[in-house]
Amino acid sequence: MTRISETQAQRQLVSRTIENKKRVNMFANQVASGVKAALPSDSVDAGTIARYKHTLDKIDSYTTTIQRTKSFLTFQDDILSQASDLLVRAKEIAQQGANESVNNTARAHLAEEVYQIRDHMASLANSTYQSRFVYGGADDDDPPYDVAAYTEPSSGPAQTRYVFDAEFGTATINTLNVTDDLSIAMNTPANKVFGAAIEAIERLGRSLGGYSTTPSSGTPDGGGVAYTFPTDYQTQTAAILSSINQLNVARDNDILPERVSVGGRLRRLETGESLLSLTKYSALEVLSRIQDADETESAANLAQAQTALQASYAVTAKVLRLTILDYI
DSSP, X not given: OOOOOHHHXXXXXXXXHHHHHHHHHHHHHHHHHSBSOSSGGGSXXXXXXXXXXXXXXXXXXXXXXXXXXXXXXXXXXXXXXXXXXXXXXXXHHHHHHHSTTSOHHHHHHHHHHHHHHHHHHHHHHTOEETXXXXXXXXXXXXXXXXXXXXXXXXXSGGGEEEEEOOOTTTTOOOEEEOSSSOEEEOOOOHHHHHHHHHHHHHHHHHHHHTBOOBSSSSSOOSBOOBOOTTTTHHHHHHHHHHHHHHHHHHIXXXXXXXXXXXXXXXXXXXXXXXXXXXXXXXHHHHHHHHHBOOHHHHHHHHHHHHHHHHHHHHHHHHHHTOOGGGGO
């Protein structure tokens, strides 16, 4: 028969008292907070709790990323809306200027507004979002369009020419993984969206202002001479009419499809956000079942633990010959 020493008995009593006090604190916290497993270590389902908490952290991170990406794409949609409106206005001016009842002087006055539209379109192509160029690709710290010059005239808005800065990275399409299963294209290269529009408006402005542009189609090379009036009046009219077709192509083939693409990406983000919301709800529901305390059960457990603790105090005091004053 093994004999338990007095010292061992004392240690066991103190240990049992400490354990009962821990149980009182645990159940008191459950009653106060309504949570029975504040930490994964408080539950036998520690692994499950940790896994679901990690999932919730990822969902919150993904949701933040989606919201930022939506803001970025919404900003692009506004840019494209403005670009579409500019092309519509440029076409209206072109149709007005193509009327042969309008003389070359009146056409030159119309060109002044066209140059402003051209400059506005270039500024849209060079738009920045949070200090980065939206359509700059991998080279988003540098504007995608630079200012160059035509050989004629020697000054004024008709001399200005906007040239795509075809440096390394400007043709890059940046993509972002917004969730484990969803990757979104963040941009389209500036020349693919605005190139044809800027060129068409620039050609229109120069033709209305009395200057030809070379080559006759495609990207201007900076050449072109002043028309001689009245000899070149019909040539000027033909150039204005040609620009109308170019404006239509730029809007129908570049600006509007890009806006549809941006809208599609926004819808994908909204779908992804909805799925994340459902996943988060399910995860929170599981965690609630594991972690949330039953108020009645916790109160009963607290009462039992307090009774056990008081009994431990009484037995320990008797065995160790202590008074309440010794452990206050």
